[in-house]
Amino acid sequence: MSNKNFYIHITLRLFFIISLSIAGTYYVLIEQNYWIASALLVLLVITVVLLIKYFNNINRWMAFFLLGIENEDTTLKPPPKSGNKSIDDVYKGMNRLNDIFKSAKIEINTQEQYFKKVIKQSATGLFSINGNNRIININSAATKLTQLYEFHHVNTFRHIDAALPKFLTHHPLDQNSAIFENQFGQKLLFKLSEIKTQNERIRLVAVSDITKELDNGEVEAWIKLARTLSHEIMNNIAPITTLSQVISSYYKKENQAIEVEELNPKIIANTIKGLNVIQDRSSGLMKFVENYRKFTKLPKPEIHSTDISEVLTGALLAVGTYPHFDQIKVQFKIPKKVFIETDAQLISQVIHNILKNAYESLIQSEIKNPILKISLQQTGTQTSIEISNNGPSIPPEIKEQIFVPFFTTKEDGTGVGLSLSKQIMLKMDGDIYVTEKEEGFTCFVINHNAKT
Numbered sequence: 533m534s535n536k537n538f539y540i541h542i543t544l545r546l547f548f549i550i551s552l553s554i555a556g557t558y559y560v561l562i563e564q565n566y567w568i569a570s571a572l573l574v575l576l577v578i579t580v581v582l583l584i585k586y587f588n589n590i591n592r593w594m595a596f597f598l599l600g601i602e603n604e605d606t607t608l609k610p611p612p613k614s615g616n617k618s619i620d621d622v623y624k625g626m627n628r629l630n631d632i633f634k635s636a637k638i639e640i641n642t643q644e645q646y647f648k649k650v651i652k653q654s655a656t657g658l659f660s661i662n663g664n665n666r667i668i669n670i671n672s673a674a675t676k677l678t679q680l681y682e683f684h685h686v687n688t689f690r691h692i693d694a695a696l697p698k699f700l701t702h703h704p705l706d707q708n709s710a711i712f713e714n715q716f717g718q719k720l721l722f723k724l725s726e727i728k729t730q731n732e733r734i735r736l737v738a739v740s741d742i743t744k745e746l747d748n749g750e751v752e753a754w755i756k757l758a759r760t761l762s763h764e765i766m767n768n769i770a771p772i773t774t775l776s777q778v779i780s781s782y783y784k785k786e787n788q789a790i791e792v793e794e795l796n797p798k799i800i801a802n803t804i805k806g807l808n809v810i811q812d813r814s815s816g817l818m819k820f821v822e823n824y825r826k827f828t829k830l831p832k833p834e835i836h837s838t839d840i841s842e843v844l845t846g847a848l849l850a851v852g853t854y855p856h857f858d859q860i861k862v863q864f865k866i867p868k869k870v871f872i873e874t875d876a877q878l879i880s881q882v883i884h885n886i887l888k889n890a891y892e893s894l895i896q897s898e899i900k901n902p903i904l905k906i907s908l909q910q911t912g913t914q915t916s917i918e919i920s921n922n923g924p925s926i927p928p929e930i931k932e933q934i935f936v937p938f939f940t941t942k943e944d945g946t947g948v949g950l951s952l953s954k955q956i957m958l959k960m961d962g963d964i965y966v967t968e969k970e971e972g973f974t975c976f977v978i979n980h981n982a983k984t
Contacts, residue, residue, distance in 0.1 A: 545583055552576040657739035661686055663732030665701055674739055677720055691715065695981075700724070700737060702912070711742070719743045772814065775806040833875035833960050840879070840915060840980075841870045844908055847883040851891055860894055864906040872915050872980060874960060879980065882953040882964065886919045886976045889949065893923035893974070905973065913981055920975040926966060934966065 556572040559565045657674030659667050665686040675681055680688055689696040693712040699722065703710070708724040723738045782799045783790055844866055851857065887904075894902035905920040926934065935954045950964075957964045962980040969975045 545579070549576060549579055549583070552579065659737050659739075661700060661735040661737065663734070665697075668734075674737075677714065677718065677739055677741060679714075692720070696722070700735065704911075717743070772810050775810055779803050779806045831878075833878055833956075835873050835875060835960075837871050838874050838876040838879075839869060840872050840874070840917075841866050841868055841908060843876055843880050844883055844906070844917060847880055847887055848906065850884060851887040854888075854891055854895075856895055857891060860891065860902045860904050862904045862906070866906065866908045867910075870908060870910055870915065872910075874980060878956045878960065879978075882956050882978060883917065883919075885949040885953045886964075886978065890919055890921040890923070890976075894921050897923045899923060903973075915980045917978040917980075918969070918975055919978075920970065920973040922973050925968070925972075925974055935964075 552572050552575055556569050556576060559569040559572065654671055655673055657671065657677045659670035659674045659680075662668050667680055667682055667684045667686065667688075670680065670682050678689065678692065686697045686700055689700065692714045696712050699710055699712075703724060705724055705726055709721060711719055711721050713719050718741045721740050721742045725736045725738075727734050727736065779802075782803060785794075848862070848864070887906075890904055894904065899922065901922075903922045905918070907918045909916050909918075935950050954964050957978060957980070960980065962978065964976065964978050967975050967977060
């Protein structure tokens with residue numbers, strides 16, 4: 533109905549303009565009455581100007597209204613009645629739109645204030661980093677832990693650790709957490725996530741003090757280590773003690789040594805058997821202690837420029853000599869000539885340990901299509917080696933313990949390989965962890981902070 537009224541209104545105005553034009557032409561050409569023709573021309577001009585002004589006012593107000601919406605200004609009100617019902621309906625509709633926008637703005641502001649209060653009251657430190665690497669929306673918990681405030685530049689985090697700014701701004705989100713220690717000795721866990729707005733990417737950071745958790749974990753690890761040591765030592769000493777008593781009883785009678793004549797072949801044979809067992813157990817105990825010594829006395833890394841591609845290829849060749857290795861399908865992506873600053877011997881030991889574990893997992897499980905995947909990639913100053921296999925997956929309850937010293941699920945294992953590899957990488961400012969990047973594949977990732 534409104535459109536109909538609008539069309540009628542415009543049609544009448546156009547009809548009036550056309551009529552004036554025809555009448556003016558008639559009086560000029562037929563009647564040759566120039567006074568009436570001039571009067572009609574003036575009236576025609578006034579009518580056209582009023583029509584143009586009428587539409588210009590509508591267009592100008594609509595432009596101001598849309599500009600106000602764009603700038604979040606809801607104070608603009610529609611003009612008084614235009615005299616045209618259809619235009620007035622447009623004004624009413626835009627006024628309703630303005631009211632809806634105002635309500636939405638109030639609701640958004642309310643939610644924003646709510647979330648800001650939630651963030652501020654959170655016990656976990658929370659802050660964001662905008663596209664200019666400035667800190668925004670930081671809460672008091674984060675300020676207390678980092679000693680930083682809103683609009684500080686992310687480089688200010690250097691007072692905690694020189695590597696922290698780069699971690700916060702450039703670290704890949706698939707490895708979104710890391711621990712850094714502040715000047716008060718607190719171990720801070722930083723976790724990253726990211727959102728993309730219309731204009732920029734914003735990194736969201738959660739920071740929490742996990743010093744107590746780490747200390748408790750360290751105590752628990754030492755307790756586990758002590759239990760493992762006690763268990764291993766007792767397993768070897770108990771038979772030695774028992775056999776010593778048994779052998780001693782062969783040569784005593786009523787607490788007195790027996791005569792040589794009382795010896796018989798059976799006593800001698802049992803003595804030899806017992807001594808052999810004692811020797812075997814003693815050797816096992818000495819081997820265990822030697823492994824413990826290796827773990828507790830790591831050599832200081834000798835850092836040199838090393839072609840890690842060559843080291844990785846050499847380790848693969850060494851493992852390739854193991855029995856039945858040719859049954860394993862090896863897929864590798866190793867670029868040539870990737871140089872890093874590292875201890876070639878130590879990192880070679882780590883790579884060899886992981887490859888050997890992958891080989892044993894595949895061969896011992898006797899799966900039909902054993903696959904070993906190896907990749908090497910370098911991003912900036914970080915080099916990552918990924919070694920994956922499709923052998924049996926590591927149970928979740930064991931995954932957290934595989935790097936604990938002397939923990940092993942193998943009958944003849946020492947539990948030193950993975951824990952020693954972990955210590956070596958930590959000593960060289962790197963790390964090693966296990967994940968499942970591809971379904972059905974267990975992946976060990978060796979990260980090394982290297983300089984090209």
